[in-house]
Amino acid sequence: MIKSMTGFGKHVVQLPTKKITVEIKSLNSKSIDLNARMPSSHREKELELRKLIANSLQRGKVDFNLYVEITGDETTAQVNEITVKRYMEQLRSIAAGDDLRLMEMALRFPDAMKTDKEDIEEEEYTAILEALEGALAEVNSFRSEEGRVLEKDFLERISALERLLDQVLEMDPDRQGTIRERLEKAVNDIKTEVDANRFEQELIYYLEKYDITEEKVRLANHLDYFKKTLRSDDSNGKKLGFICQEIGREINTIGSKANYAPMQQLVVQMKDELEKIKEQMLNVL
Structure with a gap:
């Protein structure tokens, strides 16, 4: 049975202090063309994640987004004030909105948070893999329907x-x-x-x-x-x-x-x- 290269998938995993969200969008392409968007602190895992996505989707122009939100006390993480303010300025130039709403949106963007940790905790990476697997399953289901x-x-x-x-x-x-x-x-x-x-x-x-x-x-x-x-x-x-x-x-x-x-x-x-x-x-x- 044939599959389309068009698909979308989103999966969320909630940890005690973090919310992991993975979104994947796929369009047609002659080969695998993957664009990854993720926090700089997680770039060490990018190649592994790229390989998993490529093996699952095979072909297509793929946009992969990884969001890591802090939902509890995280002493090693701090708001990257300069980056967040720049994001808010750019958003304000596009559409009107109050500062609180703009800040909420800006905090979802890459590098909005900075951390002193050198390595990703095993629990967090396991959650990322779980979210990735769920998003890929949704994309493939979407592709099968199409x-x-x-x-x-x-x-x-x-x-x-x-x-x-x-x-x-x-x-x-x-x-x-x-x-x-x-x-x-x-x-x-x-x-x-x-x-x-x-x-x-x-x-x-x-x-x-x-x-x-x-x-x-x-x-x-x-x-x-x-x-x-x-x-x-x-x-x-x-x-x-x-x-x-x-x-x-x-x-x-x-x-x-x-x-x-x-x-x-x-x-x-x-x-x-x-x-x-x-x-x-x-x-x-």
Whole structure:
């Protein structure tokens, strides 16, 4: 089952004197692009946290926010007055508000608190990992829900492509007859005698050039392969993207060989459906 790269998760863990909050937002990206925002006193754990996030989310543009709020007596922690005042000034320039409200907001920002402790306590780091695990679970759940919506849309559009391909198959005999009549008329308009055998050979040659049998078979196989990949256990957006490229190649070849306006109109509709699939495919994990 496919997953979307779009997701959001938030988890809070309350300790006796601290409140740990982790927020994660994910958008589409070709690879993992992680932006971490956390207190400077916790930067020593950043690489470990980045690795956990990357292993869980795999791909996407990810914003990771870690907030550590003091909710009880903490003798080693002090308000970083200069930093908090700067935050309040910036907030005041954006929107009006009383100083108490601005200060509450500023205290949530990185480096609002400073501490003399050199290491993060084991209990606190365990709480951070718990909050991270909870937020990641929410993000992945969100991604799965979005993936189900995308899967339904893809299946509907693949079905539309299959219906259009069926119409191409039904139309092909008329197309070949029309091309044959057009070539015969062009020869008759020359008003000169031609060798019947030679003409028949040339006619067969041109009809073979316009033959789309192989393209129709390959296109049907690609559509079937897309559905099988879509329903596989793993979400593989890149693989589905490659299949879309092959589908597009066969549709383009049918269009270039059609030489028949009604069939070319069907090809335009097929291209439109495929383009909508490609647009949504950018968000598949």
